[in-house]
Amino acid sequence: MKIWVDADACPVVIKEILFKAANRTKIHTTLLANHNMSVLKSPYIHFSQVSQGFDVADNEIVERCQVGDLVITSDIPLASDIIDKGGLALSSRGEVFSKENIKSLLSMRDFMDTMRSSGEHTGGPAPMNQADRQQFAAQLDKILTRHLQSQPKS
Numbered sequence: 001m002k003i004w005v006d007a008d009a010c011p012v013v014i015k016e017i018l019f020k021a022a023n024r025t026k027i028h029t030t031l032l033a034n035h036n037m038s039v040l041k042s043p044y045i046h047f048s049q050v051s052q053g054f055d056v057a058d059n060e061i062v063e064r065c066q067v068g069d070l071v072i073t074s075d076i077p078l079a080s081d082i083i084d085k086g087g088l089a090l091s092s093r094g095e096v097f098s099k100e101n102i103k104s105l106l107s108m109r110d111f112m113d114t115m116r117s118s119g120e121h122t123g124g125p126a127p128m129n130q131a132d133r134q135q136f137a138a139q140l141d142k143i144l145t146r147h148l149q150s151q152p153k154s
Contacts, residue, residue: 094135
């Protein structure tokens, strides 16, 4: 398993949780963004800057992701592509995207896009709070523990 992070919109507090998890589990974690950012110096944490442009980072994540890899993103179309490819997807608020929920989430996203384009003010997501951080950390820990338990003992 590798962890891929859609880092352009990933909150700093979530990156910090990921850095700790990568070092604790020794799972390689790569942040991809279209602008430079600093990451914790570690053999398990990597940064890859992609060129500017619409969905360039998303497309790169889809290309690099393998079956069983985990992608951290709040981008529902990206999560859908990852699920189709056999990967796992987790939002920065701890929502696990799955085959069972991704179609309805895409439909709701498209509906909200239609509402916004017609002039409706739908507001953005609520600010990230402590419960969101705890939910993310708990779901990440659950996914990583399941992965580590499935590995053969050496």
